[in-house]
Amino acid sequence: MLWSVILLSLQVSGLALLFAAFIGVPFGAWLALTRFRGRSLVLAVLYTCMGLPPVVVGLMVYLLLSQTGPFAQLQWLFTTNAMVMAQTAISTPIVAGTVMAAVSGVEPDLRRQLLSLGATPLRAMWDVIFEARFGVLLALVAGFGRNISEVGAVMLVGGNIEGFTRVLTTAIVLETRQGKFDLAVSLGLVLLGVSFLVNGLLLVLQTRTNGVWRAV
């Protein structure tokens, strides 16, 4: 039972991080590299979304997927798809905001220098993002941390169904409510361990891409 819960936690949070990275990395880089009318408003919305209460996100996803919602025909409510959707919504702003900060920290003229060396705009943007790779990796670590530790949204849209949508955080809530504190604490330690392992893996990746350790 424990292994299936751990695997499902990793699967849901990992998949959500993948989607968040797919949307958040280019969006954050684009925000860092472009200036347009209304950018301040977009940034204000993004910063607000970085601190979205998971339970509110869960509620929104619930409403979207419920019988009366616009996506009812998907029949995703109380499935892992809904959990992935909710966690993607939670971690995308975090990934985008952190990537934006990282790319903004790269020397602003670097992109123009790369363009002058013959790069296409897309290639120059990619190389600037790669230059900020440590910040991008940090964004992924932060996004994963947010996903794996989140409970409110997955509880609402997943329902904590044993063997189907139960993940580490919802299992801890259940065991605590049932007074099984030993098991709850054990699950909490497992959650910490899983989080440590994944972040450690990302840090190893960071060290390898850099050759030597460098603070973000």
Add this chain to the structure above:
Amino acid sequence: MSNPIIYHLHDIAKSYRGRSTPAVLVPGVMEIRRGEICVIVGPSGAGKSTLLRILGMIEPPTAGWLMFDNQRYDANTQPALSYRRRVVYLFQRPLLLSQSVYDNVNYGLRVRGIKDEQNRVQRAIAQVGLQHLTHANTRTLSGGEAQRVALARALVIEPDILLLDEPTANLDPANVEVIERVIRERNQQQGMTIVLVTHNLFQARRLAQQVGLMLDGKLIEYARASAFFESPVDPRTSAFIRGDMIF
């Protein structure tokens, strides 16, 4: 017989947000000939770098136009990649990627899809005297070494035009000597057109075939080097050459 004209500038002006009227950088006409070293001198804030960025098609002019090899470029024109790739602009600060010296110098070839089969990268690195640092990460380089890598990265592409923005600012004499030597070699051996911006009049004397003086955002004199230094037309040019405090 003089070389053909590669750049023809006409009433170039540039304004930035917050300034009501465009600053006229080049009143009238300015021409740069193929295969020459043209040096633009002037004090800081005179508009030299702005003019250079317009030549490099990095920023469009607000008003006026320029012809680059018979292709018109103005406020409403986006230069084609094929044209842009014939000109390389080197920023004052060496803007290198956090990779090895080799990877940095190879950048221009990589983005063009050219394989370095003739050791062009190694030769460019050797020309700036940094072959012993080929595989070093650029974060470990000194300021002078980084500037030399930036120059090698521009040279490896063998562009028609090389635009250099204060390439030796804050460098020691040894690094200045290397960079000036490489500039001269590429100009003489390959006929590379080089436009260089500096506030160092001595450097202009050493390198230039054509010299322009910019003051207060405007090109006030533009002439052959001999005429510029020996018989300047504008009294402010005479004062600048004498070393008087003008700005």
